[in-house]
Amino acid sequence: MKEYEMIVIGGGAAGLSAAIEAKRHGVNVLLIDSNDKAGGQLVKQTHKFFGAKMHRAGTRGFNICKELLKESEDLGVEVLLNGLVMGIYDGDTVAVDVKVSLTEHKLMMLKAKNIVISTGASENAVRFEGWTLPGVMGAGAAQTMVNYRHVLPGKKMLMIGSGNVGLIVSYQLMQAGVEIKGIVEALPKITGWQVHASKLTREGIHIYTGYTIKKAHGTDRVTGATIAKVNPDWSLVSGSEIEVDCDFICIGAGLKPLTGLAHMAGCELIYDKALGGWAPAHNYNMETTKKGIYVAGDATGLEEASTAIEEGTIAGAAIAEATGHLSAAEAEERKAGAWRRLADLRDGFHGEERLAAKNKQLAEYDRLMGVRE
Amino acid sequence: MKADSTGILTVEELKEIGRYPSEERMKQGPIAIAECTQNIPCNPCETSCPFHAITIGERITSLPVVDPAKCVGCATCVTACSGQAIFIVDKSFSEEVGTVSFPYEYLVKFKKDDIVKCANRAGEYVCDGKVKRVVLTAKADHCYVVTLEVPISMVDEVRSVYRTWED
Numbered sequence: 001m002k003e004y005e006m007i008v009i010g011g012g013a014a015g016l017s018a019a020i021e022a023k024r025h026g027v028n029v030l031l032i033d034s035n036d037k038a039g040g041q042l043v044k045q046t047h048k049f050f051g052a053k054m055h056r057a058g059t060r061g062f063n064i065c066k067e068l069l070k071e072s073e074d075l076g077v078e079v080l081l082n083g084l085v086m087g088i089y090d091g092d093t094v095a096v097d098v099k100v101s102l103t104e105h106k107l108m109m110l111k112a113k114n115i116v117i118s119t120g121a122s123e124n125a126v127r128f129e130g131w132t133l134p135g136v137m138g139a140g141a142a143q144t145m146v147n148y149r150h151v152l153p154g155k156k157m158l159m160i161g162s163g164n165v166g167l168i169v170s171y172q173l174m175q176a177g178v179e180i181k182g183i184v185e186a187l188p189k190i191t192g193w194q195v196h197a198s199k200l201t202r203e204g205i206h207i208y209t210g211y212t213i214k215k216a217h218g219t220d221r222v223t224g225a226t227i228a229k230v231n232p233d234w235s236l237v238s239g240s241e242i243e244v245d246c247d248f249i250c251i252g253a254g255l256k257p258l259t260g261l262a263h264m265a266g267c268e269l270i271y272d273k274a275l276g277g278w279a280p281a282h283n284y285n286m287e288t289t290k291k292g293i294y295v296a297g298d299a300t301g302l303e304e305a306s307t308a309i310e311e312g313t314i315a316g317a318a319i320a321e322a323t324g325h326l327s328a329a330e331a332e333e334r335k336a337g338a339w340r341r342l343a344d345l346r347d348g349f350h351g352e353e354r355l356a357a358k359n360k361q362l363a364e365y366d367r368l369m370g371v372r373e
Numbered sequence: 374m375k376a377d378s379t380g381i382l383t384v385e386e387l388k389e390i391g392r393y394p395s396e397e398r399m400k401q402g403p404i405a406i407a408e409c410t411q412n413i414p415c416n417p418c419e420t421s422c423p424f425h426a427i428t429i430g431e432r433i434t435s436l437p438v439v440d441p442a443k444c445v446g447c448a449t450c451v452t453a454c455s456g457q458a459i460f461i462v463d464k465s466f467s468e469e470v471g472t473v474s475f476p477y478e479y480l481v482k483f484k485k486d487d488i489v490k491c492a493n494r495a496g497e498y499v500c501d502g503k504v505k506r507v508v509l510t511a512k513a514d515h516c517y518v519v520t521l522e523v524p525i526s527m528v529d530e531v532r533s534v535y536r537t538w539e540d
Contacts, residue, residue: 203492
């Protein structure tokens with residue numbers, strides 16, 4: 001069985017950063033991604049990112065992706081594409097289903113004392129009458145179609161959810177020529193950033209706060225939708241229905257960390273609504289309660305690409321230290337820098353809740369492992 | 374703030390929270406307005422400004438403050454702002470007309486001197502305007518800055534080109 005010092009599962013912002021950081025210090029690392037190209041969600045983020053200069057602010061996501069891929073290539077990070085990790089066994093063995101062709105798959109077993117789980121997140125569904133009709137899709141799926149595969153999912157779109165994903169994807173579909181028929185948000189307030197909402201409203205897009213979808217129309221595919229006002233007890237206000245002429249419906253109702261592998265490996269998970277649900281507890285090194293298994297990015301709680309990059313860097317530096325490629329002092333300098341940048345990104349009113357939840361993850365790790373101050 | 378539920382800011386709200394330049398300053402020449410009211414961890418407006426006219430400070434979640442004495446309305450920040458929330462207004466031309474500049478990341482279907490329909494923050498058609506400039510710099514990375522000449526009373530209202538879905 002082939003053995004590495006480190007295996008990274010998932011080549012998005014977090015995984016790429018972990019592999020880059022570790023490889024930079026000489027760690028023998030393998031990065032596994034289930035897609036035909038690494039980059040994760042960054043490949044389709046055409047908007048400029050928030051943050052400061054050190055977080056690559058003002059750069060479009062897909063360009064950050066290009067930078068990371070180039071860095072990883074220049075350093076010679078070994079990458080296994082089309083590889084779906086099915087399980088982690090005995091804490092150090094990774095089973096990968098590698099797609100060789102459309103019909104042919106092969107199974108690979110690989111070993112590493114240090115594993116980073118950076119599998120990202122999956123989109124939440126919303127159930128309503130007609131939700132299984134073709135034409136109802138995740139907002140992330142629509143974004144992949146339009147920005148990465150260059151296929152328009154339809155001509156007229158209704159968005160469910162006013163979080164940043166819902167707002168940004170609506171904007172990008174509009175840039176591609178889709179008519180945005182409206183955005184419904186069951187809560188009384190828009191949940192994404194006001195600046196993202198304002199980009200849409202000045203183009204005449206209406207955001208229906210306090211509304212939800214009642215029904216998707218159509219027999220073979222979506223031909224329209226009915227939206228209605230929501231009462232405080234979440235029942236619908238009768239007579240408030242509005243008919244929407246659309247041929248596809250996007251659901252931007254949040255995401256949850258992909259924790260399957262961490263759960264299987266025996267990492268302790270804790271629940272926090274602010275982070276999208278269940279996620280592994282971890283320490284200052286991003287190491288979970290299972291020794292040698294690390295987490296980074298959305299897989300350890302829903303945040304941003306910029307935070308995923310920093311968490312990946314911490315895991316990469318910690319593993320470089322654990323494998324003897326970095327001294328404790330050198331590793332600490334790298335880790336402390338990333339934690340400082342994370343503190344910046346989690347500062348302020350909107351970051352407070354996330355910061356508290358992330359601190360709880362660290363505290364929970366200490367409690368579970370019996371670590372004393 | 375009403376914009377929390379609508380997404381639509383108003384001049385009144387911006388003035389109320391002290392985030393709109395004075396009439397006097399707008400009459401003196403172009404100035405940037407950051408229509409940014411939440412504490413986004415973000416500061417490219419500050420770092421991009423060649424005149425150091427925008428301050429966010431140590432905490433990157435602080436709101437940008439435009440120094441009316443230093444800002445010349447060059448529009449560097451308009452394309453640097455990841456939230457596309459910075460506009461340049463100018464009421465110095467005459468008593469009748471002024472200009473508004475805004476970021477624009479769509480297919481440009483108009484050119485200099487064209488008369489276009491102008492939209493306010495709610496996307497409503499509020500007046501006609503004349504295209505004065507359409508600028509695309511390499512640094513702006515595919516984000517145009519469109520400058521429209523509009524009736525002076527509409528400078529505080531116009532924030533985009535009115536969108537029709539027919540074409």
